[in-house]
Amino acid sequence: MNIQSILIIGGGLAGFTVAQNLRSRGYAGRLDIIDPAGIPYDRPPLSKGYLLGDKDAAGIELAPAAWFTEYRVGLVRATVRALELEPLGVELEDGQRLHADRLVLATGGSARPLPIRGGDLGSVLVLRNKEDADRLRTKIVPGTRLVIVGAGLIGAEVASSALALGAEVTLVDPVDPPLVPAVGPELARRLHAMHGDAGITVIHGTPVGIARTQGGHRLEMADGQVVDCDEVLVGIGIIPNTELAQAAGLETDNGVLVDTNQRTSHPGVFAVGDMARTRNADGTLLRRGEHWEHAMNTGATAAAALLEQELPVHGASWFWSDRHGTHVEGVGDMNAEGTTILRMNDGEPVAAFRIAADGRMLGAAAIDGGLTIRAARRIIDKGIIVQPVSLADPGVPLKKLAR
Numbered sequence: 001m002n003i004q005s006i007l008i009i010g011g012g013l014a015g016f017t018v019a020q021n022l023r024s025r026g027y028a029g030r031l032d033i034i035d036p037a038g039i040p041y042d043r044p045p046l047s048k049g050y051l052l053g054d055k056d057a058a059g060i061e062l063a064p065a066a067w068f069t070e071y072r073v074g075l076v077r078a079t080v081r082a083l084e085l086e087p088l089g090v091e092l093e094d095g096q097r098l099h100a101d102r103l104v105l106a107t108g109g110s111a112r113p114l115p116i117r118g119g120d121l122g123s124v125l126v127l128r129n130k131e132d133a134d135r136l137r138t139k140i141v142p143g144t145r146l147v148i149v150g151a152g153l154i155g156a157e158v159a160s161s162a163l164a165l166g167a168e169v170t171l172v173d174p175v176d177p178p179l180v181p182a183v184g185p186e187l188a189r190r191l192h193a194m195h196g197d198a199g200i201t202v203i204h205g206t207p208v209g210i211a212r213t214q215g216g217h218r219l220e221m222a223d224g225q226v227v228d229c230d231e232v233l234v235g236i237g238i239i240p241n242t243e244l245a246q247a248a249g250l251e252t253d254n255g256v257l258v259d260t261n262q263r264t265s266h267p268g269v270f271a272v273g274d275m276a277r278t279r280n281a282d283g284t285l286l287r288r289g290e291h292w293e294h295a296m297n298t299g300a301t302a303a304a305a306l307l308e309q310e311l312p313v314h315g316a317s318w319f320w321s322d323r324h325g326t327h328v329e330g331v332g333d334m335n336a337e338g339t340t341i342l343r344m345n346d347g348e349p350v351a352a353f354r355i356a357a358d359g360r361m362l363g364a365a366a367i368d369g370g371l372t373i374r375a376a377r378r379i380i381d382k383g384i385i386v387q388p389v390s391l392a393d394p395g396v397p398l399k400k401l402a403r
C-alpha cells in the first residue's frame, strides 16, 4: 500500500525520531505528531542541566520550530483519548477525530506510584516531564529538606542536583545497593557510596507511609523510623502508558507488544520507545527498554519498517547516567549469566565486564569510562574474545582489545 498519512501519538524522543527518520528516508506524505507538550523535548536534562538551571526550555528542544515547518511535520497540541482501528485513527480529548493510513504509538511511561499509605498524595513529587521539573525547581531552594524514595537512576540524579542546589537530601531505598542489575554489585556499591560522601543522608529501608505535616511531609519507615521533611519525591520507575492500546484491543504485557519491526498486533499500528516491548518470533518476550538510545533505535526501526525498507542494525543496548560530577555508562547485559571481571584503579572498581562461559563479553559498565564502554560495545557486538587478564588491566586501553 502506498502510505499517504502517518499519525504519531506521543512526541517524546521515540515519536520525534520516527518523524525525523521517515523524512530522512524519503517519506513525503502527511505526517503529524500529537502531544499536549507541543515541540518535542529531551528528558535526560530534566534531572540534570534543566533542573540545575544550566539549560532552559529552548535548550532541551529536540529540534527548533522551524525544523517542523521545513520538514512538514505537523504538531497537534492535544491528548489522544482513544485509538480507532477501523478505520485507523484517533479521537482527541475534545472529541475531534483524525485518521491516517498508519499509527505509531509513542506514549512513553508514567511515574510508578509508591504503593503505600499517602503514596498518592497530590503533594508527592515525581519527575517524568518538564512540568514536573518546573515544579521541582520551585520546590528545591537552599535548605529545602528533600526526601527521595528510590535511589535508581533518576532518584540518584535528582539527589545529586538537589544537593548542588543547596537542599538537604535524604535518599531512601529498600535495596542496598541499588542498580546492581544495571552495573553489577561492585560498581553499584561504589556509586551508592558517593551519595554519603557528598553529604546526602542515605537510608536503607522500606517506607510504609507518607503523611502531611504542618507545611511539610513525614515519611514513615517499616522499622518505625520517621523522617520529617519539606518535600518527598518518588522515583521508583515507570509504568508504560498502554491504556490506549489496551482499550483498542492491541496485545500488551507490561508494554505494547511489538515484533522486531516495532509492529503491534494490528498490522497498521506500530509502537516505539519506553512503552513498547518486543516479542520475538518464537514468542519470547524481551525486557522492555527504558533508555534514551532505545527510544532512538526503536524509532529508527519503525520508520524503516513503515516504509518497507531494510531495518537498521543496532548494537548492544546502552545507557548513561550522571551524578556528583561522575559519568556512568553501561552496555549489554550486566545481569546475564556469567562471571564478572573488574578493572580497578587506586583500589576502586572503575569498570566491570560480564563474561559468558565461552569467553564472550555480555555486558560492561564503567564509571567515567566512556571510551571503555564504546570499545566494550564493539567487543560485544563483534563477539571478540578478550583475555580476562587484559580486561582487568587498567593499563590496557580497551580500544586495543576491540580490534
Ligand SMILES: Cc1cc2nc3c(=O)[nH]c(=O)nc-3n(C[C@H](O)[C@H](O)[C@H](O)COP(=O)(O)OP(=O)(O)OC[C@H]3O[C@@H](n4cnc5c(N)ncnc54)[C@H](O)[C@@H]3O)c2cc1C
Pocket (backbone or CB within 6 Å): 009, 010, 011, 012, 013, 014, 015, 034, 035, 036, 037, 042, 043, 044, 045, 046, 047, 078, 079, 080, 081, 106, 107, 108, 109, 127, 128, 129, 154, 241, 244, 272, 273, 274, 275, 290, 291, 292, 293, 295, 318, 319, 320, 321, 322
Ligand atoms: C528525568 C529523566 C532523566 C533521564 N535520564 C536518562 C539518562 O541519563 N540516560 C538514558 O539513557 N535515559 C534517560 N532517561 C530515559 C529517556 O529519557 C527515555 O527512555 C525516553 O525519553 C523515552 O522516550 P519515549 O518517546 O518513549 O517516551 P517519553 O519521552 O516519555 O515521551 C512520551 C510522550 O508521549 C506523550 N503522551 C503520552 N500519552 C499521550 C496521549 N494520550 N496523547 C498524546 N500524547 C501522549 C507524552 O506527553 C510524552 O511527551 C531519562 C528520563 C527521565 C524522565
